[in-house]
Amino acid sequence: MRFRSLLALGSLIAAAQTAPPPGGKDPWSDKSWHKYVRSPSSDIVKPARILSENTTGDVSNPDGMINGKKPTTLSRKSARDDVPSVVVDFGLNVVGLLRINFDGSESTSNDSLPGLRLAFSETKEGLTDKSDYTRSYRGVHEEDKLTNGTDQVAVSNEKYTWVDKLGCEHERKVCSDGLHGFRYLRISLDALEQDAPYTTSLGSVSISSIELEWSAYLGTPDTFIGWFECSDEDINQWWYDGVYTVDTNTDYFFKNETEPRDAYSPTLDGxxxxxxxxxxxxxxxxxxxxxxxxxxxxxxxxxxxxxxVLEDLAIHQRADGWIPPASINNYTLPLFDYPLWWVVCSVDLVLYTGDTDYADKYWSVLVKTLDKYYPPFINSNGILDKSNGYGDYAFLPRSGPITYYNALYIHALQYAAQLAEHLGHQEDADRWTERASSIAPKLLARNFDDKAGAFFDGGPCPNAEAGTVCDVHAQDGNSIAILTGVTNDTISARILDYWAETTAQPYGNAFYDNSILSPGGRFAERVYALISFFELAARFRTPGSETSAYEEIRRLYGWMATHDPEVTQWEGIGPGGVSYQGPFMSYAHGWSTGIVPLMSNYVLGVTPTAPGFSAWRICPVVRGDLLWAKGVVPTSGDGDIKVSWVKDEDGKGLRVQFEAPEGTEGVVCVPDTGGSISVINLDGETQSLEDMVLKVKGGKHVLTLKP
Known part of the structure; x- marks a missing residue:
């Protein structure tokens, strides 16, 4: 009953459908999608508002630093007075260096200047007298531990501009952490005891304006070479919110602004x-x-x-073929799955951008990863069997023949084989295809739980004997097993039905069906949009499950879009729909932006099958409540791939327009409309009802379906 009630909720929150796109020869000329772009218009970002309900103490003209009419002044005459503070809201998560234009200060002491304490937070929940996160919190070396949770300023008496840069004004006193990612900023007239005698909590400070020096990629409308729009206003906005989230993550790698746990690397610097x-x-x-x-x-x-990033990790490959997940801990964090993600991401890079030079340069690294590092973990039953200890994206305590590790290995082998064929490495392609084909049925036989209709996670329960199978099922392995073809459509549908019935939350689907692996972690109530991406892709790919994808999308992305800080997409969601790590969690995390490839790769249906989209597939998913969708997918060739589809008014027929660069070729799938089709017409020629995949050349095409 819980899942049915959530389905009803999903239908209620579905956005109003907008009218079909303009007809004519070029449905892609309209720029209406520009209104969804979240990027600042320039690299100087102004705040949106002052949160008046959070103002404390003696603060005159609190809006002055926003509207520029008159400076905002914070005053405190006695230690008995409330600490003056004001909260600035930038309207959405931003990233960069804070800049404050001071109109001067007045001090009650000849030896000290009035001190400001700055606390940054992505959410109101995390907005206290300290920041929700600073580099100093995570520093492993004493020189990195500059602050105690806030950035400090000793405000001079004259007018000047202060920029929040990492460092201290006086040796180890009056220190700041520099760059921050945040939405809210609390400014308090206050001083730390350890900053004496340089600052005092008494006096007054006047601020004429405040702004942010944006540090990340500035994704204004003119920078978009690909875009998406459909009949659902919410989905449109979430697509561009996903792009904005990745924009905030795309930045320079500088020692003073990166992870302080031994992550700095001279090979990435700058x-x-x-x-x-x-x-x-x-x-x-x-x-x-x-x-x-x-x-x-x-x-x-x-x-x-x-x-x-991919190049840097490749040059740090270990002799046994293992590739580090990141530069953290001097490239030693022991994750088992991330070398496979390096393979997958390397293939993505070449297929999406046509960068075959990269493939040629690092092909031996890819071969070493697949053929040297992982084969020793294949057990006598022919599947990967990982030893004890954490080893994945969520540091989960699982070991043994885990479904996720095996499904991901199959995916990496298949995907690398696809690229190998195009690059002339046929022996590699044959070897990897054979290995993937060997593991898949053995994984199904060993780990599929026919009673539940889903794969077991595959390892033992905590403190249980090795070789036993814990009665727990995970979203990651089940979803990727579907995508790699380990299962047929019937089993895939069973898995997806089980997952919807068992794990649905108002904020998405949980990544485990129970919490036995870590009761305190409450895995059955935790959602990772990263892993939900693969489940949603599996729903779009499994016949009859497409509509359920939209219902889950609206719960997951609708929740993040309507809960503080809104707009940007979260690292994870915990019990009750809040952070699973408190304010420390990241609320602008690129791995959670799967709404973007889901719409472009599945709803528009465009994917590369050869480097740079020199060959491609256009297989739109049209089942569900969308009335129309259109967009552009960029290629590395002379032109982009454009798709626009519109359902007939009765929802039974369909018109698909698409364009691809001349000199390329691909296939277009006849979309499943959910009803019977009696006429298939491509470019004015009637097609056989038996041909559901049609070969086409680059150029302009029109496909119509009639009931």
Whole structure:
């Protein structure tokens, strides 16, 4: 009954459908999608408002620093007076260096200047007298532990501009952490005892204006080379919110602004990367790129940020073939799955951007990963069997023949084989295809739970004997097993039905069906949009499950869009629909932007099958309540792939217009409309009802379906 009630909720919150796109020869000329773009218009970002309900103490003209009419002044005459403070709201998560234009100060002491304490937070919940996160919280070396949760300013008497840069004004006193990712800023007239004698909590400070020096990729409308729009206003906005989230993560790698736990690397210094969060960890993890880089490729022409990360990890490959997940801990964090994500992301880079030079340069690294590192873990039953200890994206305590590790290995082998064929490495392609084909049926036989209709996670319960199978099922392995073809359509549908009935929450589907692996972690109530991406992709790919994808999308992305801080997409969602890590969690995390590839790769249906989209598939998913969809998918060739589909007024017929660059070729799938079709027409010629996949050349085409 719980799932049925959530389905009803999903239908109620579905956005109003907008009218079909303009007809004519070019449905892509309309720029109506510009209104959804979230990026600041320039690299100087102004605040949106003052939260008046949070103002305390003696603060005159609190809106002055926003509207510029008169300076905002914070005053405190006695230690008995309330601490004056004001909260600034930038309207959405931003990232960069805070800049305050002071109109001067007055001090009650000849030896000290009035002190300001600055506390940053992505959410109101995390907005206290300390920041929700600072680099100093995570520093492993004493020189990195500069602050105690706030950035400090000793405000001079004259007019001047202060910029929040990492460092201290007086040796280890009056210190700041520099760059922040945040939405809210609390400014308090206050001083730390350890900053004496340089600052005092008494006196007055006047602020004429406040702004942010934006540090990340500035994704204004003119930077978009790919876009999406459909009949659902909410889905449109979430697509562009996903792009904005990755924009905030795309930034330079600088020692003073990155993860302080031994993540600095001279081989990355000064380069563009995609960090795993705007606030934290600010270190590029390759697993995050499995989604974040797709979002980047499908929107902006900036593959440099992804290539820099993949190259850096490749040159740090270990002798046994293992590839580190990130630079953290001097490239030693022991994750078992991330070398496979490096393979997948490397293939993505080449297929989406046509960068075959990268493939040629690092092909031996890819071969070593697949053929040297993982085969020793294949057990006597022919499947991967991981030893004890954490080893994945969520640091989960699971070991043994885990479904997720095996399904991901199959995916990496298949995907690498696809690229190998195009690059002339046929022996590699044959070997990897054979290995994937060997593991798949053995995984199904060993780990599929026919009673539940889903794969077991595959390992033992905590403290149980090795070789036993814990009665728990995970979203990651089940979803990727479907996508890699380990299951047929019947079993895939059983898995997806089980997952919907068992794990549905108002804020998405949980990544486990129970919490036995870590009762305190409450896994059965935790949602990762990263892993939900693969489940949603499986729903779009499994006949009859497409409509359920939209219902889940509206719960997951609708929740993040309507709960503080809104707009940007969260690292995870915990019990009750809040952070599973408190204010520390990242609320702008690129791995959660799967809404972008879901719409472009599945609803528009465009995917590359050869480097740079020199060959492609256009297989739109039209079942569900969308009335129309259109957009552009960028290629590395002379032109882009454009798709526009519109349902007939009665919902039974369909018209699909698409264009692809001349000199390329591909296939177009006849979409499943959910009803019977009696006429299939491509470019004016009637097609056989038996041909559901049609070969086409680059150029302009029209496909129509009639009941």
């Amino acid at each position: 380069k563009w990367v995609i960090h795993d969060g705007a606030k934290r960890d600010r270190d590029p993890y390759v697993g995050d790129l499995a989604v974040a880089s797709l979002t980047s490729y499908l929107s902006h022409d900036f593959p440099e940020a992804t290539r820099n």
